[in-house]
Structure formats: C-alpha cells, structure tokens
Amino acid sequence: MKIAITGLVNSGKTTVFNALTGIGVETTAYATTSGEPHMGVVKVPDARVEKLSEIYNPKKKTPSSVQYIDYLGITKGDQKQNRKVFELVKDSDALVHVVRGFADEAVVHPLERVDPLNDINTFETELILGDMELVERRMKGIEQNRKKGNKPTNPEEEKVLKKCNEALEAEKPLRLLELTEDEQKAVRHLQFMSIKPMIVVLNVAENDLASDKTASIIKEIEGLYGEGASATVLAMSGKVEMEIAEMDAEDRDMFLEDLGITEPALDRLIRICYEHVGLISFFTVGEDEVKAWAIIKGSDALTAAGKIHSDIQRGFIRAECIGYEDFVGEAEGKMATAKDKGLMRLEGKTHKVKDGDIINFRFNV
Numbered sequence: 001m002k003i004a005i006t007g008l009v010n011s012g013k014t015t016v017f018n019a020l021t022g023i024g025v026e027t028t029a030y031a032t033t034s035g036e037p038h039m040g041v042v043k044v045p046d047a048r049v050e051k052l053s054e055i056y057n058p059k060k061k062t063p064s065s066v067q068y069i070d071y072l073g074i075t076k077g078d079q080k081q082n083r084k085v086f087e088l089v090k091d092s093d094a095l096v097h098v099v100r101g102f103a104d105e106a107v108v109h110p111l112e113r114v115d116p117l118n119d120i121n122t123f124e125t126e127l128i129l130g131d132m133e134l135v136e137r138r139m140k141g142i143e144q145n146r147k148k149g150n151k152p153t154n155p156e157e158e159k160v161l162k163k164c165n166e167a168l169e170a171e172k173p174l175r176l177l178e179l180t181e182d183e184q185k186a187v188r189h190l191q192f193m194s195i196k197p198m199i200v201v202l203n204v205a206e207n208d209l210a211s212d213k214t215a216s217i218i219k220e221i222e223g224l225y226g227e228g229a230s231a232t233v234l235a236m237s238g239k240v241e242m243e244i245a246e247m248d249a250e251d252r253d254m255f256l257e258d259l260g261i262t263e264p265a266l267d268r269l270i271r272i273c274y275e276h277v278g279l280i281s282f283f284t285v286g287e288d289e290v291k292a293w294a295i296i297k298g299s300d301a302l303t304a305a306g307k308i309h310s311d312i313q314r315g316f317i318r319a320e321c322i323g324y325e326d327f328v329g330e331a332e333g334k335m336a337t338a339k340d341k342g343l344m345r346l347e348g349k350t351h352k353v354k355d356g357d358i359i360n361f362r363f364n365v
C-alpha cells in the first residue's frame, strides 16, 4: 500500500512523516518550495505473522508494508505547483491529509490563520480543480481522436467522464460518486486525486490531544464529510509522535502511558488506512517464508494469486484455504490436522478471499 502524506504548506506533513516512519527528515518553520520527495517504507504490525513464524520458524518473515510519501504542500490557487505534487502521488492508494490544528506564531500559516475547516475546504477545492483539469484534457483528447476518424478505445469512458465532470462542477469530490466497477475501470488510468480514500489527520498541540476544543473540531470535520463518512478523521500530535518514533521501546511505553496514548500513531494510522482503504491480509506459509499479503476486501482467489506471481494466476488450479483462527486454534498449527478435521477448504478462482486466510495455491504452467 502506498500512502501520500499531503496537505497545505506548513501543516506538519514532514513531522507526521517522521512520526510514521521513524526517519528524521528536517522540518522547517518556513514553507518548503523545492527539493526531493521523502519516501519511507514501514512494516505493517500484525501479530498473526509473528504467531505463524513461531509455528514455521521460517528462513524469512515478511509482513506486508506501507510506503509513505511526503512532498511539497498544496497551495491555494496555484494549479501549476499543485500539479507537480499530484503527479508524484497519483498512484497512491490513499491520501493522508495533514491539517494544521496547532497554534504557533513562529510557524507561518499560508492562509494566515489556524482554521482547520477552512484548510480542508481549500485543500478539497484544489483536488477538485486538479481533477477537472484532467477531465478536460482527456475530453479534448477523445474529441481530437474522433475528428481523426478513429474509433474510441472505450466508448464507456466518455460517459463516465461527463458524470465526473458534473460532480466536480458541483464541487463534489469524486470519491462521493457511485461508480460501478466498469465505470471505475474506464477512468482509472486518469488517476484522479479526489477519488482516493481520504484520511484526515488533525495535527494538534500535545495539550490539545484530548481537549474539548479538539473533540468539537473533529465533530465539525466529520460533519463536513457527512453521513457517508467519506473520510476518516483523527487527531494526532505530530510533534509528540515524532519524538515517540525516535525513542527506544522501553522509554516509549512509559511515555505513551503518561500521555494516555494507547497506540502510537505509527500503528494506529496503518490500521486506520487498512480499514478505510478496505484492505485485508492473507498469508502464505512454509519453512522458507511466512508472508502477509495485502489485498482489497472482496478480491477473489485469482486476484490473490496474481499478487504473488502472474504464473500462479495464469496456471491457477485451486486454492487450499484455511482461516488463521482455525489453523492456530483447532488445528493446533498443523496442516495435517487441519485436513483431518476438515478445516481446509478447496476453493476455485471466484472464491472471495477472507481476512486471515492462509492460502496454498495449486497451479500449473
């Protein structure tokens, strides 16, 4: 999974990036306007991978991982600059929008005052404008193609583009549009920004983490995103979490307890992203490797096979599946026992993979 850490200038993106990755990139009180993007890969904490590794004692243990990208801030009304950011993060699976909630005279706010709701509206507008530009450009391309007398590559696409355009003109992000799977496919190549799952991180001061003020801002933001909860909203103190990420385990536990933080942001955010993006994990096990694979909820066995290798997908025969709980529970961590007790299921290509399925793919190429 690839997650873009985005937001307005100086909202604390790099601070949050450091908190999430444990990488110590320099943060500055002035706006960053150039430079290289920051990237970091983090292992997804999963107790099941640990338990399966205890059982198999494999040569290699591979949890799934999340890649974070942090780049320049989004600027109100500067489509050219924003395009640079969008281009870099357009293939990410979700956006983490870092919104400034902390007051600090020393840190310039690009819109001159700390106002999370205003920042969110501004940011969403820039995403929408960016997507409008993509739709317009694509419509032109299709039109030119038609003039040349060429057949459209996908007749469905133009219809979907019109639908998208209507939503965008009504200032609605595309994630609110209900598109069928085919419709989504028709425009996927455009890699819209406002269609991506959105996680809003309100970056507040340490003493505001549990304050009434923060709770009421969170409520307001949730209200903005409406009943359908098209975004997940959470408060975090980027600065504190960054310090936490730099501590060794022992100090960290003590510190977290003092602050009343039950789960560091690093773990919490990954979990929330998984839930919000709709990812689940399946496992492959053996003496060589125990590995977790992330996949979109509702994916079938054939898709899961393709995650591992195109050969396995191409030569798919069947999937031998057993639920994690069944395996470590009733089957006592033994495949033979699982088979004897009828806990192993033989599934075909269209089987919907379940979270925690341990899968052995049978294939022939």
Ligand SMILES: Nc1nc2c(ncn2[C@@H]2O[C@H](COP(=O)(O)OP(=O)(O)OP(=O)(O)O)[C@@H](O)[C@H]2O)c(=O)[nH]1
Pocket (backbone or CB within 6 Å): 008, 009, 010, 011, 012, 013, 014, 015, 016, 026, 027, 028, 029, 030, 031, 032, 033, 071, 072, 073, 102, 103, 104, 107, 203, 204, 205, 206, 237, 238, 239, 240
């Ligand atoms: N007081 C306070 N300052 C913070 C907090 N989070 C970040 N900062 C400060 O705000 C400034 C900007 O933080 P960055 O993490 O660099 O923000 P950014 O969004 O990456 O900024 P650009 O990349 O320039 O757009 C730095 O001086 C940080 O130390 C916070 O929770 N409280």
Ligand SMILES: [Mg+2]
Pocket (backbone or CB within 6 Å): 013, 014, 015, 032, 071, 072
């Ligand atoms: Mg930065």
